[in-house]
Amino acid sequence: MPVKILMVCLGNICRSPLAEGILQSKLPPEQFLIDSAGTGGWHTGEQPDKRSIQTAKQRGLDITHQRGRQIQISDFDTFDYIYVMDNSNYKNVMALAPTEEAKSKVQMILNELFPNENVDVPDPYYGGQNGFEQVFDMLDDACEIIAEKLKAKH
Numbered sequence: 001m002p003v004k005i006l007m008v009c010l011g012n013i014c015r016s017p018l019a020e021g022i023l024q025s026k027l028p029p030e031q032f033l034i035d036s037a038g039t040g041g042w043h044t045g046e047q048p049d050k051r052s053i054q055t056a057k058q059r060g061l062d063i064t065h066q067r068g069r070q071i072q073i074s075d076f077d078t079f080d081y082i083y084v085m086d087n088s089n090y091k092n093v094m095a096l097a098p099t100e101e102a103k104s105k106v107q108m109i110l111n112e113l114f115p116n117e118n119v120d121v122p123d124p125y126y127g128g129q130n131g132f133e134q135v136f137d138m139l140d141d142a143c144e145i146i147a148e149k150l151k152a153k154h
């Protein structure tokens, strides 16, 4: 059974699709299953934002197959690790988590880089392409650490 990791943001079209694609590119697919979801359901069934697709493409990643979905209670059983992008996502996901074990799976993704600082991955939705590139760089650094830890542990 693969280890399963879920990336969560608000809309599941900007940040978490990038996080999904980046972590996937750093881990062997037979051993690790990576998915993403939004706390909101407005973009269910949609492709990632064009700017996320473009930024990923520039860095050699194809995320066009991804489709938006909303997080569901069963995700807390399905997934072993749940990484959220910001404090608002953290609050919303923790409020949904049905058990203490479920809560213990939820982490702020940038705490991998800045332990205990609870730094947000800024929402790039209302900005330009530049914001997406900055988000990509942060997520790439965090996912590098996550991938090394996961490979060492599993």
Ligand code: 4NP
Residues within 6 Å of the ligand: 009, 010, 011, 012, 013, 014, 015, 016, 042, 123, 124, 125
């Ligand atoms: P994301 O960005 O959470 O990184 O996917 C957003 C995308 C869409 C919306 C909000 C945030 N929205 O309100 O539609």
